[in-house]
Amino acid sequence: AQSVTQPDIHITVSEGASLELRCNYSYGATPYLFWYVQSPGQGLQLLLKYFSGDTLVQGIKGFEAEFKRSQSSFNLRKPSVHWSDAAEYFCAVGSGGYNKLIFGAGTRLAVHP
Amino acid sequence: DTAVSQTPKYLVTQMGNDKSIKCEQNLGHDTMYWYKQDSKKFLKIMFSYNNKELIINETVPNRFSPKSPDKAHLNLHINSLELGDSAVYFCASNQGTQPQHFGDGTRLSIL
Numbered sequence: 001a002q003s004v005t006q007p008d009i010h011i012t013v014s015e016g017a018s019l020e021l022r023c024n025y026s027y028g029a030t031p032y033l034f035w036y037v038q039s040p041g042q043g044l045q046l047l048l049k050y051f052s053g054d055t056l057v058q059g060i061k062g063f064e065a066e067f068k069r070s071q072s073s074f075n076l077r078k079p080s081v082h083w084s085d086a087a088e089y090f091c092a093v094g095s096g097g098y099n100k101l102i103f104g105a106g107t108r109l110a111v112h113p
Numbered sequence: 114d115t116a117v118s119q120t121p122k123y124l125v126t127q128m129g130n131d132k133s134i135k136c137e138q139n140l141g142h143d144t145m146y147w148y149k150q151d152s153k154k155f156l157k158i159m160f161s162y163n164n165k166e167l168i169i170n171e172t173v174p175n176r177f178s179p180k181s182p183d184k185a186h187l188n189l190h191i192n193s194l195e196l197g198d199s200a201v202y203f204c205a206s207n208q209g210t211q212p213q214h215f216g217d218g219t220r221l222s223i224l
Contacts, residue, residue, distance in 0.1 A: 032210065034212060036215075038154075041217075041218075042217055042218075043117075043203060043215035043216050043217040043218055044156075044203070044205075044215040045215075046212045046213075046214075049212050051210070088154055090156065094210070099144060099146075099161055099163075099168065099169065099207070099210075100158055100161065100169055101146075101148075101156075101158060101213060102158075103155070103156040103157070105153070105154070105155055106154045106155070106156075108154075
């Protein structure tokens, strides 16, 4: 069965530090992969997506993610974190004709000034 | 202009009541979804409609009934509400394999 694992429930970084959020997936075919961000009381906003092609994808707000098929991973990175990046981050894989999103449990990011 | 809008934003009600949540999208998408986010922030798909036709129906109690009067609207009706139904319900929409756009959620609290 398809699944997504985000090993880190909670991460704290200092403002200006680099960030990497981990995501591992289990999917039989070539996956469609997504990272979404959820600010408190808000809906989910798409940061970036991977469908095919270049394995390093750029997203909004300075985020990027790298698809590594051999490791079944799609980790999210940002070189310098801003206080406004504090939020919940969700990795998801599209399955069942790609209409069905299966989400990881999320990683809560806290940013120290 | 809001792309995916849900009403109400907050819903507080008692056990046993029946309630509805409405969702509208103005993006011209063919497919709409309902997701449930529990108290631990875990998101799980409930239903999906494509052009008013039900295409995804996960293991959800039959107290939950989605209705799509047209492809821009997907409503969720819940009968005989239970404490475990307390959650945030998100509506989303997309076209084809493009990413889903989410509404801001409806926080349902059962007393």
